[in-house]
Amino acid sequence: MLTTDTSREAEADLAQAADGPLGILLAEPDNWALFLDIDGTLIDLAETPDGVSTPPGLVENLDRLSQRLGGALALVTGRNLPFADQLFAPLSLPIAGLHGAERRRTDGTLDLVEEDDAFQTLKRSLTRVTVDWEGVIIEDKGAAVAAHFRQAPQWEQSLEAVMASALEAAGPGYTLQRGKMVIEIRPSRASKGAAVRAFLEEAPFAGRKPITIGDDLTDEAMFKVANDLGGMSIRVGEADQTEAQAIISSAVHLRQILAQLAQPS
Numbered sequence: 614m615l616t617t618d619t620s621r622e623a624e625a626d627l628a629q630a631a632d633g634p635l636g637i638l639l640a641e642p643d644n645w646a647l648f649l650d651i652d653g654t655l656i657d658l659a660e661t662p663d664g665v666s667t668p669p670g671l672v673e674n675l676d677r678l679s680q681r682l683g684g685a686l687a688l689v690t691g692r693n694l695p696f697a698d699q700l701f702a703p704l705s706l707p708i709a710g711l712h713g714a715e716r717r718r719t720d721g722t723l724d725l726v727e728e729d730d731a732f733q734t735l736k737r738s739l740t741r742v743t744v745d746w747e748g749v750i751i752e753d754k755g756a757a758v759a760a761h762f763r764q765a766p767q768w769e770q771s772l773e774a775v776m777a778s779a780l781e782a783a784g785p786g787y788t789l790q791r792g793k794m795v796i797e798i799r800p801s802r803a804s805k806g807a808a809v810r811a812f813l814e815e816a817p818f819a820g821r822k823p824i825t826i827g828d829d830l831t832d833e834a835m836f837k838v839a840n841d842l843g844g845m846s847i848r849v850g851e852a853d854q855t856e857a858q859a860i861i862s863s864a865v866h867l868r869q870i871l872a873q874l875a876q877p878s
């Protein structure tokens with residue numbers, strides 16, 4: 614029974630869940646691994662980075678689905694690990710954070726990035742330079758930093774210039790990452806695609822084909838990996854250009870499909 618969004622479109626999505634692109638998870642749960650982006654995919658976008666919330670039932674459904682897949686379900690996000698973890702507590706799923714640069718494996722071991730003094734100085738300087746730019750938010754994620762302009766699109770060009778010169782100061786270990794109303798500097802050592810490949814070398818992901826689901830530019834790297842490995846790539850929401858093989862219309866609809874897939878059979 615649907616508890617939210619009873620539109621015809623949503624019901625059609627639900628009816629198609631078993632027959633649609635994700636129905637394969639029910640048919641062959643031992644053959645597939647699921648890699649899920651967070652913002653704009655599992656949870657709805659909000660005006661500010663801290664303004665997001667986890668919809669009721671999502672944690673329980675992810676837990677059930679993970680069990681159904683023998684644990685082969687991982688989050689792959691631009692967030693840092695502590696923020697993502699508090700969104701899905703008490704679950705502690707395998708996860709790649711900072712766009713793939715950091716990982717927590719299924720066995721709980723961590724692969725983290727140390728931020729150095731120079732990067733801390735750079736983040737402080739970004740905050741100082743933009744302090745009077747009303748609506749701009751600098752999100753400190755440890756070894757990555759995001760400059761948000763969702764509430765202040767008039768600052769986009771200025772932020773592009775500031776982030777470009779900050780990237781030069783950060784040096785070759787970092788790269789620029791564009792996203793929805795955001796410009797980020799993140800470690801260049803791994804992408805979301807590389808994180809998916811790394812998970813696929815480890816139990817319980819090894820030997821399975823990946824299904825990657827995301828909504829933004831950063832997710833294109835994991836779409837490409839899924840396509841290259843004979844898996845499946847799904848974009849949430851329409852995009853002018855994407856490597857994804859299929860589209861799911863919104864995060865709401867994806868959650869409804871996941872809820873159905875998570876139901877006991």
Ligand SMILES: O=P(O)(O)OC[C@H]1O[C@H](O[C@H]2O[C@H](CO)[C@@H](O)[C@H](O)[C@H]2O)[C@H](O)[C@@H](O)[C@@H]1O
Binds near residue numbers: 664761
């Ligand atoms: O890879 P994701 O899990 O999708 O994370 C990507 C970025 O998401 C967050 O920013 C985006 O969501 C915010 C909250 O809805 C929104 O206000 C912002 O405009 C979006 O760009 C997050 O703040 C970033 O750190 C993530 O990298």
Ligand SMILES: [Mg+2]
Binds near residue numbers: 654
């Ligand atoms: Mg996203």
